[in-house]
Amino acid sequence: MYLEHFGLTEPPFSLTPDTGYFFSYGHYADALNTLLVALKTGEGFIKVTGEVGTGKTLLCRKLLNILDDGFVTAYIPNPMVTPYGLLTAVAEELGINIDRHYGHHQLLKMISGRLIQSMAEGKRVVLCMDEAQAMPIETLESLRLLTNLETEKSKLLQVVLFAQPELNDKLNREEIRQLKQRITFSYTLAPIDKTGMSSYVSHRLMTAGYQGGELFSTPALHDLYKASRGIPRLINILSHKAMLVGYGKGEHMVTPAHVQVAVKDTEDAQLRPHLQPLKLKDLMQGGIWVALSLTLAALAGALVQSA
Ligand SMILES: Nc1ncnc2c1ncn2[C@@H]1O[C@H](COP(=O)(O)OP(=O)(O)OP(=O)(O)O)[C@@H](O)[C@H]1O
Numbered sequence: 001m002y003l004e005h006f007g008l009t010e011p012p013f014s015l016t017p018d019t020g021y022f023f024s025y026g027h028y029a030d031a032l033n034t035l036l037v038a039l040k041t042g043e044g045f046i047k048v049t050g051e052v053g054t055g056k057t058l059l060c061r062k063l064l065n066i067l068d069d070g071f072v073t074a075y076i077p078n079p080m081v082t083p084y085g086l087l088t089a090v091a092e093e094l095g096i097n098i099d100r101h102y103g104h105h106q107l108l109k110m111i112s113g114r115l116i117q118s119m120a121e122g123k124r125v126v127l128c129m130d131e132a133q134a135m136p137i138e139t140l141e142s143l144r145l146l147t148n149l150e151t152e153k154s155k156l157l158q159v160v161l162f163a164q165p166e167l168n169d170k171l172n173r174e175e176i177r178q179l180k181q182r183i184t185f186s187y188t189l190a191p192i193d194k195t196g197m198s199s200y201v202s203h204r205l206m207t208a209g210y211q212g213g214e215l216f217s218t219p220a221l222h223d224l225y226k227a228s229r230g231i232p233r234l235i236n237i238l239s240h241k242a243m244l245v246g247y248g249k250g251e252h253m254v255t256p257a258h259v260q261v262a263v264k265d266t267e268d269a270q271l272r273p274h275l276q277p278l279k280l281k282d283l284m285q286g287g288i289w290v291a292l293s294l295t296l297a298a299l300a301g302a303l304v305q306s307a
């Protein structure tokens, strides 16, 4: 009903990182190109950080989608594993048949064999790890050891870490300072700017089959930006809720009133009032009040003394 009401073929603001919705604007296009270039030039360790909900998982999936036949890819969505668990996951991703009795050393040997084989076939192997901030320190260290596998000329394994900024705190720890040095390429994914956000909203609506005119009024977009701070996940949550409110009222355009209801219902969103910069006039007025209060206090003191 909701879809029909707005003339959509599917929900436009779903929270799953669907690459069909990838918005290749500004820094998203930039991030993707940067990653492609870095991987093609053989960078060993690449790091992409961004606040919660800024689009790291989607970027990671998009990257995996567009890497051509020249690459063999391995994707580890949840690296909260032991060093042994990491090796097992990498081996499985590379299509190695593993026996559960294999020890650490044997696993490493098989992975190394597969990497050498891929290189001989003229392919680069890329390991993408999402949520890398959750990796235990020992596992980060064993990841570094994994990238030690190299020929005289190039790395056998390239790694891209996608992580929330807490990864940087981990990398500052003494025990893994060697890993930090290995990261030759870093990219920070920022939230979307205001102009970008309007295009982002239209892009998602159009991808979901919308063909009508402006669906979000300009003031509604303004409030949406203020409340979401340009963070795609929040934009999606708020847009979806605002459209539901509009639908509930039988309206075809999303207005600030709808956005406000959505904001009230969303934990991390806030329509903060503008803080006006203090003007000299206000300070002067403040000064007069202070002077008056002091005079009154002095008078009161004098009265008490004379009594
Ligand atoms: N470039 C983009 N184009 C289209 N949609 C995007 C883009 N970036 C993010 N989104 C959307 O925003 C939402 C959050 O994105 P994603 O899950 O990738 O964020 P994240 O940075 O991985 O978050 P977390 O830190 O919680 O893991 C998803 O619904 C995703 O589809």
Ligand SMILES: [Mg+2]
Binding pocket: 056, 057, 058, 130, 131
């Ligand atoms: Mg994610």
